[in-house]
Amino acid sequence: MVRCFLIHTVCGLTALGPGDSRVLYSRVFGPEQPEHNQNQELSPEELRLLLKERLVVVARQVRSAVSLSRDASGRELVEVVPGEEGLALQEADIGVVRLRAGQPFSGETSALWLSILNLGFTLVCDPNDNLLLAEGTLRTLARLCVEHLHMLGQGSEVLLKSNRIDFLLSRLLPHGQLLFLNHKFAQSLEKEVALYMTK
Amino acid sequence: ILNLVTLTCCFMLRDIQESELQKFYSRLLKLLQGKDLGHEAVDSLQRLHLILSQVTTLSKKLVDWLRYASITQAASPGGFFSGSRSRQPCPIAELDGTVSGDFFTVLCVGQGFTEDQWMNVHSFSILRNWLLTYHSCNFSVADDRSVDGSVISIVSATSSSSRVLPPKERLREKSFQYCQRLIEQSDRKAQKKADSDLQKACLVEAVCILDTLCLEDCSLVYRAFPCIKALYGRLSSDLSHARVLLPVAQFYLNHGEMAAVDCECMWQLVFSRFKLFNDPLLAHEFLRFVRQNIQNLPVKVPQYTRSFPNLLKFLAWDSPAMIDDFVDLLPSMVTTGTALELLHTLLDLPCLSATLVLQQRYQDLHCQYSALDAFRNPTFRGFFLFLLRNEADTIDRLSVLHELLIESADWPRVVQCAQTVPVLLHIFFNTVLKVADEKLLAQLILVQLERSSLLLKVPNYMNEIHRVFSYHLLKLCKLHPSLVVDQSHELLDFAGTTSNVYNKEELYTHVVWVLGEYLSLSCDSRCSVRHITSCFEALEAVLFEITSSAPPPGGMCPNPRVITTLMSALAKLASRSHDLIPRVSLFLSKLRTVSRSGSVAWCSDDDDLVAIVTRGEELWSLLKTPGVAQSVLTPPPHVTKPQWHKDSNVAMPLRLQTLTSLMQPQ
Numbered sequence: 001m002v003r004c005f006l007i008h009t010v011c012g013l014t015a016l017g018p019g020d021s022r023v024l025y026s027r028v029f030g031p032e033q034p035e036h037n038q039n040q041e042l043s044p045e046e047l048r049l050l051l052k053e054r055l056v057v058v059a060r061q062v063r064s065a066v067s068l069s070r071d072a073s074g075r076e077l078v079e080v081v082p083g084e085e086g087l088a089l090q091e092a093d094i095g096v097v098r099l100r101a102g103q104p105f106s107g108e109t110s111a112l113w114l115s116i117l118n119l120g121f122t123l124v125c126d127p128n129d130n131l132l133l134a135e136g137t138l139r140t141l142a143r144l145c146v147e148h149l150h151m152l153g154q155g156s157e158v159l160l161k162s163n164r165i166d167f168l169l170s171r172l173l174p175h176g177q178l179l180f181l182n183h184k185f186a187q188s189l190e191k192e193v194a195l196y197m198t199k
Numbered sequence: 200i201l202n203l204v205t206l207t208c209c210f211m212l213r214d215i216q217e218s219e220l221q222k223f224y225s226r227l228l229k230l231l232q233g234k235d236l237g238h239e240a241v242d243s244l245q246r247l248h249l250i251l252s253q254v255t256t257l258s259k260k261l262v263d264w265l266r267y268a269s270i271t272q273a274a275s276p277g278g279f280f281s282g283s284r285s286r287q288p289c290p291i292a293e294l295d296g297t298v299s300g301d302f303f304t305v306l307c308v309g310q311g312f313t314e315d316q317w318m319n320v321h322s323f324s325i326l327r328n329w330l331l332t333y334h335s336c337n338f339s340v341a342d343d344r345s346v347d348g349s350v351i352s353i354v355s356a357t358s359s360s361s362r363v364l365p366p367k368e369r370l371r372e373k374s375f376q377y378c379q380r381l382i383e384q385s386d387r388k389a390q391k392k393a394d395s396d397l398q399k400a401c402l403v404e405a406v407c408i409l410d411t412l413c414l415e416d417c418s419l420v421y422r423a424f425p426c427i428k429a430l431y432g433r434l435s436s437d438l439s440h441a442r443v444l445l446p447v448a449q450f451y452l453n454h455g456e457m458a459a460v461d462c463e464c465m466w467q468l469v470f471s472r473f474k475l476f477n478d479p480l481l482a483h484e485f486l487r488f489v490r491q492n493i494q495n496l497p498v499k500v501p502q503y504t505r506s507f508p509n510l511l512k513f514l515a516w517d518s519p520a521m522i523d524d525f526v527d528l529l530p531s532m533v534t535t536g537t538a539l540e541l542l543h544t545l546l547d548l549p550c551l552s553a554t555l556v557l558q559q560r561y562q563d564l565h566c567q568y569s570a571l572d573a574f575r576n577p578t579f580r581g582f583f584l585f586l587l588r589n590e591a592d593t594i595d596r597l598s599v600l601h602e603l604l605i606e607s608a609d610w611p612r613v614v615q616c617a618q619t620v621p622v623l624l625h626i627f628f629n630t631v632l633k634v635a636d637e638k639l640l641a642q643l644i645l646v647q648l649e650r651s652s653l654l655l656k657v658p659n660y661m662n663e664i665h666r667v668f669s670y671h672l673l674k675l676c677k678l679h680p681s682l683v684v685d686q687s688h689e690l691l692d693f694a695g696t697t698s699n700v701y702n703k704e705e706l707y708t709h710v711v712w713v714l715g716e717y718l719s720l721s722c723d724s725r726c727s728v729r730h731i732t733s734c735f736e737a738l739e740a741v742l743f744e745i746t747s748s749a750p751p752p753g754g755m756c757p758n759p760r761v762i763t764t765l766m767s768a769l770a771k772l773a774s775r776s777h778d779l780i781p782r783v784s785l786f787l788s789k790l791r792t793v794s795r796s797g798s799v800a801w802c803s804d805d806d807d808l809v810a811i812v813t814r815g816e817e818l819w820s821l822l823k824t825p826g827v828a829q830s831v832l833t834p835p836p837h838v839t840k841p842q843w844h845k846d847s848n849v850a851m852p853l854r855l856q857t858l859t860s861l862m863q864p865q
């Protein structure tokens with residue numbers, strides 16, 4: 001089962017400290033309770049902060065991984081001309097970060113990331129998850145997000161229309177379960193998604 | 200259990216909303232963590248029981264969905280020209296377009312899908328998790344072994360097999376068939392790229408499920424192996440399927456012995472021919488595979504310990520992402536047979552990184568790297584082939600290679616790689632201490648001395664490596680002091696070279712300290728006056744040279760720490776051979792006279808000079824009474840490592856004294 005899905009920034013923002021990342025969207029699957037709270041009662045507010053902090057930890061790790069891999073490959077980032085998002089998607093970098101047990105999830109997990117320009121899409125997977133399938137799912141999710149929310153342009157639709165991403169996830173990643181969808185199944189789901197987006 | 204609940208709910212997608220499930224989880228967890236289980240907790244547990252009682256039922260359902268989904272396409276919704284002919288249900292198709300002749304799987308396509316075909320997709324998606332979770336915990340919620348009497352089951356049971364199995368075995372059997380069919384279907388040429396990717400993912404999943412099933416029921420191994428072997432035969436020549444080969448390798452590792460299958464070529468392929476270091480996901484999965492089997496691999500796979508040059512390519516290419524895995528893996532690669540070469544390979548890791556970059560750019564004619572010309576030049580081909588080797592080997596003339604690669608010192612990939620080497624060296628030395636004998640340790644010291652100047656000139660790389668070397672040289676000699684007498688010749692060569700004072704001050708200081716400390720009769724009975732005298736003379740010459748002249752043009756003044764260490768080492772040696780005392784005293788007194796006259800050329804800072812002179816005066820006055828000097832500068836072991844608490848004569852009075860002082864407070 002996938003632990004969580006994140007959309008976050010992977011470039012330096014003036015408003016953030018160095019190495020920081022802003023989480024634009026997050027969705028946690030499975031029980032939300034942190035597994036390692038030692039007998040202490042957490043108030044809902046404390047719990048919320050704890051969970052948020054965890055996601056920020058993942059986002060920051062991914063951000064570092066992305067910038068190190070960009071440094072190493074030495075490729076320049078190119079601005080995307082509106083209408084050429086497809087090209088940017090094709091050139092997206094993909095990678096994976098090993099998250100050791102307790103950093104920040106209870107068991108060992110793998111954070112699979114895909115970066116397009118200054119955006120990072122991250123799926124945190126359990127060791128039993130099929131990473132080939134997760135890779136395909138992540139690419140599809142990123143493509144649909146970029147297409148339907150115009151994420152590469154100016155604007156803040158990702159923050160305002162998070163219900164669209166919710167819907168997308170409920171179809172492509174129900175309860176955090178990766179699905180084996182061939183192109184026909186995927187097509188019929190995408191039709192459903194497109195219908196929702198135009199609503 | 201919560202995992203199982205989620206899985207159960209994946210099925211009831213339309214029945215249970217995710218938000219509701221989330222609330223249920225949180226409440227349940229909170230209630231169970233509470234001290235007293237009240238009314239509410241009981242209520243929640245009853246609900247959980249209700250969900251779990253679905254588990255066995257669902258297990259039976261899974262079989263139906265997996266194996267007996269309809270094999271005709273759903274009518275495409277509302278086509279304008281749909282005449283009476285198209286109402287005839289069309290059979291489903293395979294990915295290559297041919298009509299499917301067997302049961303429905305996720306690799307079947309049609310114009311539209313029926314409800315049970317959707318359930319087939321969901322069932323297969325959760326199958327592996329389901330098997331792992333459900334079969335690992337034994338539920339007594341419902342009678343697991345009761346034979347299902349539903350209509351579908353009776354029909355299916357009679358149609359496929361003559362006997363009816365209990366649900367658990369039946370699910371196993373049907374899963375097995377499903378996976379076999381998937382492996383078969385993956386051989387078909389898919390028309391879409393997305394589908395050929397899905398085929399790979401399905402292969403991975405199918406092999407993993409077969410592995411799980413065989414672990415549960417070993418009688419399945421013999422049935423599964425022909426299929427797995429055929430798959431291996433199909434994929435082994437095509438490295439684009441490398442990621443699929445990993446679960447196959449895992450299957451071979453888990454069951455190869457039992458089925459008496461020859462795994463040799465499999466390991467040859469995985470450990471020597473996997474060169475796709477630039478695929479980050481393959482690298483991650485491959486290293487995870489190695490990590491998960493770290494207990495078995497060195498035993499079952501003889502190639503493993505010799506394959507480190509190939510494994511280290513992953514690290515050299517993408518150090519920041521891989522370092523974490525290698526922190527875990529490196530200890531398993533250190534054996535007495537490989538230690539020396541592994542050390543050399545680690546030190547040359549930045550060179551490997553640079554060579555991998557060159558290999559990638561080999562075809563790129565616009566690339567401006569001059570090192571690329573060297574890479575293309577047949578004269579130097581041997582160097583690069585050596586770095587790119589897959590199995591253990593050796594090379595000389597490293598300095599030429601470093602010259603060729605000098606340009607790469609500021610490539611980001613090489614710099615990143617160089618930054619990880621010190622971490623790995625620490626792990627290497629810590630491990631090697633546990634496995635090595637004295638002979639190997641002596642060789643390691645030689646390698647440290649030799650390689651301290653033979654390194655790629657990445658900024659700061661040399662200093663970092665020297666720091667690691669110094670730390671471990673000290674540790675090594677502390678554990679095995681006789682090594683110093685053993686290797687005194689080489690250590691002296693190093694310590695007697697004046698240029699080392701300036702460009703390897705960290706390592707130089709430690710070598711001098713080690714010589715002064717451990718070149719003594721109390722550490723090794725072979726240590727003779729001749730040893731001590733020759734060492735004394737070599738160090739004296741260096742100290743004299745650096746304190747009598749200005750530093751070489753453009754160079755820095757020698758580090759004051761080097762000077763004081765040299766002085767202390769000389770005093771220590773002199774205290775062991777009293778004939779030498781006048782020579783040290785003479786030097787120290789000269790030093791005082793020189794410094795009185797003001798500044799000197801070899802020390803720019805006045806405070807440093809004062810500190811050096813003070814140390815000199817201390818040693819001088821100490822050496823005036825040779826007996827005291829010896830007990831201070833070379834204290835006998837019972838002083839440095841007191842063990843009074845172990846001595847029965849001394850310990851009892853001590854204990855009594857302590858007790859008395861506790862009971863009779865003043």
